[in-house]
Each structure stands twice: as structure tokens, then as C-alpha cells.
Amino acid sequence: MRESNGNENEKDLGVHFLEVCRRKEKETEMEEDDQMEESPSELNTINSSGGFVVVSTDKLSVKYTSINLHGHDVGVIQANKPAPTKxxxxxxxxxxxxxxVKGQIAIGFTSETFKMRRQPGWEANSCGYHGDDGLLYRGHGKGEPFGPTYTSGDIVGAGINYASHEFLFTKNGQVVGTVYKDIKGPLFPTIAVHSQNEEVHVNFGQKPFSFDLKEFEAQERMKQQMKIEEISVPPTISYRIVRSYLLHYGYEDTLNSFDAASRSTVPPIHIAQEENVIHEQEISYTLNHRRTLRQLIRDGEIDVAFDKLREWYPQIFKGNTSATCFLLHCQKFIELVRVGALEEAVKYGRKELSNFFGLPLFEDLVQDCVALLAYERPLESSVGYLLKDSQREIVADTVNAMILSTNMKGSTVCLHSNLERLLRQLTACCLERRSLSGEQGEAFELQRVLNSCRRG
Incomplete structure (x- = not known):
């Protein structure tokens, strides 16, 4: 394999950040799709043993109106949607x-093909907690000791803990018990009534639960965090990872404060000078320049950033049609729109962005930039992501990587710090684990983890 030359390396870096910019809007849409996962909202009156029960008009209450003559005269009804998994x-x-008459009420989960004349737990691919005997039934007619019985006035709950792969059941706000979830595929919340005048009302979350679900989730996350904290990591390792991140992105002031703080800890953190010296020398390259340029771009001072770059790193602007140049020109256009200088933005677009018209690599982003002019309130539009601070960060990261590439071999080294590589590996591991669980459970979202740490 022949070695890539500098121009190919530059192209790879610029194109990478161009793709990051394109993904920004798609990632937002995907997050919204995950949040919009459908949840059960009412009882399914079509797929039920309707001859034995009467369902209220709001489809949230069910009453057994027949006389129980034998074991198959069960009034079973599922929710209208399976339990969400994300x-x-x-x-x-x-x-x-x-x-x-007999209190033969049951709550649990069943598969889509469950026989609607049987109690949940009496058939394969089902699980149910029964009120008359307090037994738990899992796929056959023989129950196992589980919890107390329940009767009129009681509030009973059922849930799926995707983190521990367990069913959980509650009574009057307290956990009765848990059991391993060995059923695959979509599962429907299910209730059953089995003797005359039995009547239950279902709460799918349209009003507050008796059980403190948020506190339970917080405890589950704390269990996960405690397992993580049991892993012993030498202070010097975490110090080096954080320090390399600050070096990589040119956060010079923060780096100096970080170094000063590490020396004042008890005991002080020392790293042997011979450790990673070559890499640190490379990544420390032009730290002051990179800090200055990042701040200029963050402040929207694109013209000044252009001048500094042409003075310090003219090689980056060879041809003036690279992806890096394009992102900088786009950001200048965006900054003009941000301050309402629309006429100037049009002139700038005709002069600079026109060089990229018709080029497939840049077409999507050019169109999004120009579309900003069409909206009275562009920040609220479908292309409003361009006006967010995250867009400035993408451009700043692009410039930072291009400068590093002038002194470091390998575009991968320039693209990601050690900390980011670790996070990418963590994300990949979490996705693989979720895949092995049938895509059930929370997806790993770094931003959510960071937010929960701040709240903690």
C-alpha cells in the first residue's frame, strides 16, 4: 500500500468534518425519533376475550360480567401497543x-400470539402476577411463591427492567419482587379478570404512578455507576487522558490551570518525563496559534481567523477549494445572517460560495446555507442548526485538525484525542451489548450521561 501524501491527508480531514456537519441535523432527527417511540395508551378491544368483559368507553377500565364456569372463561385484554424498548x-x-367473587385478577406481559382465553403466565411467552394466590406464573399452569395477594383498593404494577433483564412487580408503591425476563420479542402489557364483578382500571402513565418510577430508575443508574467506580484506574492514567484532550484542541489556558491543580493535589500527580514524550511534543505543536484561532471562530470573527491562517499556515489554502476553506466560507456567510446583514451575505455568497456551486461534495451544505435567507426566523427553521454554537465548534475543530496535520502523521491522530477514542470504543461496546439484548434497553448517549453527572 502506498503512503498517502499531504494533499490526500488534508482532503480526508476536510471531508470528515464536512460529513460531521451533515450528520448534525440527521442526529437530531434520530434523537427525536427515539423519543417518539410509541407507548401503550389504552386497552386493545379488538384482540381480547370480549365475550367475558366489558371495556369502558375510554378503554382504560375492564369489568368481568360473566359467570366463571371453567378455566378458559378468562377475560384477558392486552394494551394497544407493545412495551417500548428504547x-x-x-x-x-x-x-x-x-x-x-374470587379475586382472580392478574397483571403481566404476553406476546402478540398469546391465547386470549388464558391467564397471563399460563401459556408460553407470558408472565403474570396473580392476585388470588400471590403466585407468579411463567409459561405454565404451575405458579411459584412470589408475593402477597391483592384485592379491592390495591394498586399493582408490572414493569420491564431492560438494564437487569428482569420483570418487576409492585403493590401499593413498593416492589414485590423481580424475576429474570426470559421471553424474547415484543411484549404487551396484559391484564386478566376471571370472576364475576372483578373490575380494574389501567394507568399507562396518563396520571402519576403509585410507584416512584423515577427514583427506581435513579437507583438502577446508580448501581451501574457503582460497578464502573469499582474499576481501579491509576490517577496518572485519567490525568494523561484529560491532559491530552486539552492539548489536542488547543485549550491552553485550561491546560495550564489543569496542570497547576494536579500539582496541588495530595499527593501531587507526577508523570514520568519519558512517558509519551514524542506524542506530547507533536500535539503541543502551535498550541498558542490553535487556541487563538479556536477563540476567533467561536466568537464569529471569521475574517480575522482567515487572516491569521493565511499568515501562519498558507499551505492550508492551496487552491482555495478545499473542504476546510469551504467550511470557513460557509461560516462567514452564516455569521452575516446571524447579525442580520442579509444583503452583505448575498454578496459574499455570490463571491465565495459560488466557487463551490455544482460540486456534489459541497452541494447539500451550500443549499442549507442559502436557505437561511428564506426564513424570517432562520434559527427556528429546518436549517437553524447552522446558527447554533455547535456549528462554530465543527469549523474550529476542522482548522485545529488541519494545523495538527501539518506536523503529525496520520489523519486519525489529528481527528480524535485519546479521550474521544475511548468514548467511541465505549459507545461501540454499549451498542454491541444492546444488540445482543435484541436492541432492548437504553442506547448509550454521552450527553445524557454528562447531564446526569451535573445534576448529581
Missing amino acids: RLVYYFEIHVKDAG
């Missing part, structure tokens, strides 16, 4: 309005 825990509750 979360830590799914949970619902029932309020036992009337335990009826």
Missing part, C-alpha cells in the same frame, strides 16, 4: 376497583 424501564399499573 428505555431503561417500562412500567404500568392497575387499580383494583373490585376484586369480585
Whole structure:
């Protein structure tokens, strides 16, 4: 394999950040799709043993109106949607309005093909907690000791803990117990009534639960965090990882403060001078220049950034049609729109962005930039992502990587710091683990983890 030359390396870096810019809007859309995952909202009156029960008009209450003559005269009804899977825990509750003649009420989960004349737990691919005997049934007619019985006035809940792969059941706000979830595929919240006048109301989250679900989720996350904290990491390792991140992105002032703080710890953190010296010398390259340029771009001072770059690193602007140049010109156009200088933005677009018209690599972003002019409130539009601070950071990261590439071999080294490589590996591992769980459970979202740490 022949070695890539500098121009190819520059092209790879610039194109990478161009793709990052394009992905920004798509990632937002994907996050919104995950948040919009459909949840059960009512009872399914079509797929039920309707001959034995009457469902209220709001489809949230069910009453057994027949006389129980034999074991198959069960009034079973599922929710209208399966339990959502892209979360830590799914949970619902029932309020036992009337335990009826025998109190043979059950709550649990069943598969889509479940026989709607049987109690949840009496058939394969189902699990149910029964009120008359307090037993748990898992796929056959023989129950196992589990919890207390429940009757009129009780509130009973059922949930799926995707983190621990368990079903959980509650009574009057307290956890009764958990059991391993060995059923695959979509599972529907299910309730059953089995004797005259038994009546229950279902709460799919349209009102507050008796059980403190948020506190339970917080405890589950704390368990995960405690497992992580049990892993011993020498202070020098974490110090070097954070320090390399600050070096990589040119955060000179923060780096100096970080070094000063590490020397004042008890005991002080020392790193042997011979460790990673070559890499640190490379990544320390032009630290002051990179800090200055990052701040200029963050402040929207694109003209000044252009001047500094042409003075310090003229090689980056060879041909003036690279992806790096394009992103800088786009950012200048965006900054003009941001301050309302639309006429000047049009002139600038005709002069600079026109050089990139018709080139497939740049077409999408050119169109998005120009589209900013069409909106009275562009920040609220579909292309409003361009006006966010994150767009400035992408351009600053591009310039930072291009400068590093003038002194470091390998575009991968320039693109990501050691910390980011670790996070990428962590994300990949979490995705693989989720894949092995049938794509069930929370996806790893770094921003959510960071936010929870701040709240903690």
C-alpha cells in the first residue's frame, strides 16, 4: 500500500468534518425519533376475550360480567401497543376497583400470539402476577411463591427492567419482587379478570404512578455507576487522558490551570518525563496559534481567523477549494445572517460560495446555507442548526485538525484525542451489548450521561 501524501491527508480531514456537519441535523432527527417511540395508551378491544368483559368507553377500565364456569372463561385484554424498548424501564399499573367473587385478577406481559382465553403466565411467552394466590406464573399452569395477594383498593404494577433483564412487580408503591425476563420479542402489557364483578382500571402513565418510577430508575443508574467506580484506574492514567484532550484542541489556558491543580493535589500527580514524550511534543505543536484561532471562530470573527491562517499556515489554502476553506466560507456567510446583514451575505455568497456551486461534495451544505435567507426566523427553521454554537465548534475543530496535520502523521491522530477514542470504543461496546439484548434497553448517549453527572 502506498503512503498517502499531504494533499490526500488534508482532503480526508476536510471531508470528515464536512460529513460531521451533515450528520448534525440527521442526529437530531434520530434523537427525536427515539423519543417518539410509541407507548401503550389504552386497552386493545379488538384482540381480547370480549365475550367475558366489558371495556369502558375510554378503554382504560375492564369489568368481568360473566359467570366463571371453567378455566378458559378468562377475560384477558392486552394494551394497544407493545412495551417500548428504547428505555431503561417500562412500567404500568392497575387499580383494583373490585376484586369480585374470587379475586382472580392478574397483571403481566404476553406476546402478540398469546391465547386470549388464558391467564397471563399460563401459556408460553407470558408472565403474570396473580392476585388470588400471590403466585407468579411463567409459561405454565404451575405458579411459584412470589408475593402477597391483592384485592379491592390495591394498586399493582408490572414493569420491564431492560438494564437487569428482569420483570418487576409492585403493590401499593413498593416492589414485590423481580424475576429474570426470559421471553424474547415484543411484549404487551396484559391484564386478566376471571370472576364475576372483578373490575380494574389501567394507568399507562396518563396520571402519576403509585410507584416512584423515577427514583427506581435513579437507583438502577446508580448501581451501574457503582460497578464502573469499582474499576481501579491509576490517577496518572485519567490525568494523561484529560491532559491530552486539552492539548489536542488547543485549550491552553485550561491546560495550564489543569496542570497547576494536579500539582496541588495530595499527593501531587507526577508523570514520568519519558512517558509519551514524542506524542506530547507533536500535539503541543502551535498550541498558542490553535487556541487563538479556536477563540476567533467561536466568537464569529471569521475574517480575522482567515487572516491569521493565511499568515501562519498558507499551505492550508492551496487552491482555495478545499473542504476546510469551504467550511470557513460557509461560516462567514452564516455569521452575516446571524447579525442580520442579509444583503452583505448575498454578496459574499455570490463571491465565495459560488466557487463551490455544482460540486456534489459541497452541494447539500451550500443549499442549507442559502436557505437561511428564506426564513424570517432562520434559527427556528429546518436549517437553524447552522446558527447554533455547535456549528462554530465543527469549523474550529476542522482548522485545529488541519494545523495538527501539518506536523503529525496520520489523519486519525489529528481527528480524535485519546479521550474521544475511548468514548467511541465505549459507545461501540454499549451498542454491541444492546444488540445482543435484541436492541432492548437504553442506547448509550454521552450527553445524557454528562447531564446526569451535573445534576448529581
